[in-house]
Amino acid sequence: MIPEIGQLSLILAFCFAILQGTLPLIGVWKNNAMLSNLAVPAARTQFVFIAITFICLDYSFFANDFSVLYVASNSNSHLPLAYRLAALWGGHEGSMILWVSILSVWTMAVTLFAKSLPETFRIRLIAVMGMVSMGFLAFIIFTSNPFERLIPAVLDGRDLNPLLQDPGMVFHPPVLYMGYVGFSVAFAFAIAALLDGRLDITWARWTRPWTTVAWVFLTLGIAFGSKWAYYELGWGGWWFWDAVENASFMPWLVGTALIHSLAVTEKRDAFKVWTVLLSICAFSLSLLGTFLVRSGVLTSVHAFATDPRRGIFILMYLVVVIGGALLLFALRAPKVGLGERFDVVSRESMLLTNNVVLVAATGSVLLGTMYPLLMDALGAGKISVGPPYFDTVFVAIMAPGLFLMGLGPLAKWKKASLPEIGSRLRVAAVISFVSSLLVPIVMGKLTLMTAVGVFMGIWVASTTLILLRNRIKTRRVATPNLIENLKGIPLAFYGMLLAHLGIGVFILGVTLVKGYESEQDLRMEKNDVAKAGGLAFKFEGTQEIAGPNYVSTQGTFTVTSKGKVVAVLQPEKRFYPVQGSVMTEAAIQPGVVKDMYVSLGEPLENGAWSVRIYIKPFVQWIWAGAILMALGGVLALLDRRYRIVNKKAALAAQDLQEAYEV
Template identity: 50%
Template sequence: MIAETGHFALVLALVIALVQGILPLIGAQRGHQPWVALAAPAAGAQFVFVAIAFSCLTVGYLTSDFSIVNVAENSHSAKPLLYKISGVWGNHEGSLLLWILILALFGAMVALFGRNLPPDLRARVLAIQGLIGVGFLLFILFTSNPFGRLDPPPLDGQGLNPLLQDPGLAFHPPFLYLGYVGLSVSFSFAIAALIEGRIDPAWARWVRPWTLVAWCFLTGGIALGSWWAYYELGWGGWWFWDPVENASFMPWLVATALLHSAIVVEKRDALKSWTILLAIIAFSFSLLGTFLVRSGVLNSVHAFATDPSRGIFVLIFLFLVTGGALALYAFRAPTMQAGGLFAPISREGGLVLNNLLLTTAAATVLLGTLYPLFLDALSGEKVSVGPPYFNATFIPLMTPLILLMAVGPLLTWKRADAGAALARLKAALVAAAVIAGIAWWLLADGPVLALLGMALFAWLAVGVLVELAERLRLFRVPFRDSWRRARLQPRAAYGMTIAHLGMAFIILGITASETWQSESLTVMRPGESVELGGYSFTFDGARSARGPNYDTIEGDFIVRKDSRLVARMKAETRTFSNPPMQTTEAAIRPTAFADLYVVIGEPDGRGGYATRIYYKPLVSWIWFGALVMMLGGFVSLSDRRLRIGAPRQRQAVAGAVPAE
């Protein structure tokens, strides 16, 4: 009965989504207020019924109801509770239901927190959300029903992919979907504005917090996926330019550009066309990622290799949504007023350059991701586009962007003096030269790009602090005045500072870990040692053990530095039977300066075991930097101006620099 209840709830949600997507749109166009007023309660009702359906599927997993096809194919009675829950979205049908749940959640949140929006605009936004929901509900009901029945049911299920039985993968998809699907709100605001024919600073103020929420969660989702790949796959890497990784990275790049573009619309009533186009492209990339994961065209550890007919449905939906949006944009864009004028050297000019670099970077990633697919489809030739291509195209685009991140916030609106801004960054320039010099002196064999990376880290980190000091007039006025200015600065200004500082930490972690890591791949016997990174790793033997639903080989390693015990590390190789698969569990000892990373493999039959040992300097700073960036986004989101869509009335601080 639980499956039938969930299925019926999805059917009702589809009916409500049709009402939400059609009647408010007509009502707003014709000025029929009763139909306009339907939008908010319909959005709330759709969320309720989708939540009922999702709860029904979750109950099926928790109770191991193997009469449900989805549960039988992706769960097992011996699975730990956490993985029974995460198994709900660890498959095509369940993850699609999670997508629809989050889509309905965002619609309900717009209905609840968008009461200060003009009624017609809110109705149009919710109607667009409803139409997107119609597409996905049709998809799940007609091609991917999660509530299909088995008769007779099997005695036990087939189990979840062991690679997905990990805490990182339990939280990675929900965070990623909150980012992916959250961009639908920005898209809906953009389409509603095009239909209405009005794009102004108030519209930008309304769209920014929704974009910021999506950006924060997308940042967290990408970071969680990277962290999972680092410690679970046993390769010692944190990013592989996998096509599905790229599918989440492209909307992040465009969403970052969208956030900065919306600032210019809000502050200067300019870049309206840019902002609308970025909102369309960002959500289109999210739909593209959905197609890549669900079409079966990719062979990836992240992908759901499913019936290609499902991919055709998503591809048609992608063309309808993106094509329709771009057609409306082409029709309306010429009527948009240009807004405020500005000189090339200005904060607006810096943000335009920022957007050009980010969108070009997204385009290069798109080309490297899709080129092998197109070539295979047209000629049958198999090629692989890997890190050499992405590093050769992405790094040259990111270098000027990082330089600009320190300079841009010091520029004034409308017209700026670049020389004056650079003069205030003397400390950053000196820090960049000193850090690069120290890196070259300590590690003379390091490549030039590594020195550039260290210089960029110092340039951005010190530049961010210099900009903050300029805001507070630190050391230029009495400390009491600086403290008063600090208390009166908008939170969005602090959010920008924190997020940019987080990017500096990521640059530091990437540069150090990719350039100066050392590794040892060898067969070790008990008592043998390997010297790496100034540490001695002694293999203390291995033993067999039994886990909740797997067999494991546990290898013990003793780590010393200068004869001093540092850590005892335990690496595992797990063998699952349902479904049959072998996974590695790396032993990782993180420190502020380096990670010690150990993996144990198969025995050689003569008392030895294959081992992989890595010394990875500063690699943890990559994920620390991502957390700092997320924190910056949430600090900005706490700014009252973004939460209520109206500036707070308070005494202005003389000479304060406007916040991003």
């Protein structure tokens, strides 16, 4: 019964999505208030029905209803409750339900928080969101129904893939989807603005906070995913340039570019065409990612089971949504004005240069991801494009951008002087150069890669601090008190500092772990001691333990430093009987300076085990950097001007001035 209610409410949600996506647009066009007023109630009703669908499906997981095919394929009665509930998004059908659920959360948020928008604009915005939802609901209903019954029901399910039975499974997908589905709002803003002919400062100002929220989620989502891979896969990798990872990384890169170009558009009413194109591209890349993951055109470790019908459906949908958007862009963009003037060297031009770099970097990821398909389609043979390619090309393209990151924020709006910026950054250059030699020497090995990496990381971080000092200095005349001075600086400025600092921290983490990680493959008998990174790892033997739905062999390693115990690590080798698969659970002692990472390999003769011991210096900085970036986004969102917008109060001239200084 419950699955049927879910099925029915899914269909009803689809009907309301159609309502939401079509009639209000006609209403705005024909000036019919009755039709256009349907937008908000239709969107909210759709939200309610999608919520019911979601709850029904998750209830089926909760109640172990193995007469539902999807539940039977992705869950098991012995699966712990949290994973059972998260198993909803463990397969293709359910993750599509998560997709539309999150889309409708975003739509609901738009109906609640975007009240200050002009009426026609707001209606168009909601209608565009309805159209996006319509396509995905149709996709679910016609090709990927999660409520399909399994008759006769099976006694127990085939279990969730053990690889996914991890706390990461509970948080990572929803946060990640919040991110890349969230770009649908920026997309809808762009389409509504193109339809409305309202491509101006106010459009940019409205789009900005929504884009930032989505970007924050996406940043966190990618970071979670990377952390998960780090401890789950048993060999401490954190990024593989896999097609699916790239699919979430490309929207992030374009989203980052978008945040920066929105700054220019908001301030100068300029480069609107470019900004609107980026808004379209960010979401288009999210959609492309969905296609790549679910159509089976690319091989990926994360790929869902594939069905060509699904591929054709999503491709048609891409043509309608992205093709339609780009066509509308081609028709309307030529009429958009140029906006205020600014100099070739200015904050504005720096922000746009950042865009060129990020777009070229996205280009490298896109090319690398699609190239095997391209070659195959042209009959030119099969090739693989993997980490060595991306590590070379992507990094080489980003490097000049990172260098400019130090310069950009110091440039004055409208017109800047390069020599002046240069003189302010002399200290940063010296610090970076010295540390690029010093840090590798302290770590024990100097190579070009580590020197350049450390230089970039310290450069980005130190220029950011100089930026703050500079800000304080210029404000000192008006507010001599340091606390008052610091308080008076807009939160958005701090947000930018934090996000940029995060990039620096991230680069240092990547450089140091790549340059100085150590790895040992050992044969260890009970009581054997291994030495790594100045520590002694003593193997205390193994014991059998029983988990809720697995049995496990757990090894114990006591880690001592100069005779003092610093950590006890218990890596496991788990056997999940339902799927008959063995999972390696590494044991990690995280630290600011280094992680100790131990994973069990295979049992050898005489009770010995093959053991891998890694020392991963500064690896946590990678995720710390990402969290700083996300926090930066949050600070920017808390900035006063957004609160004022939300209170529907007009932006006072003074606030506007304050806001512009960021």
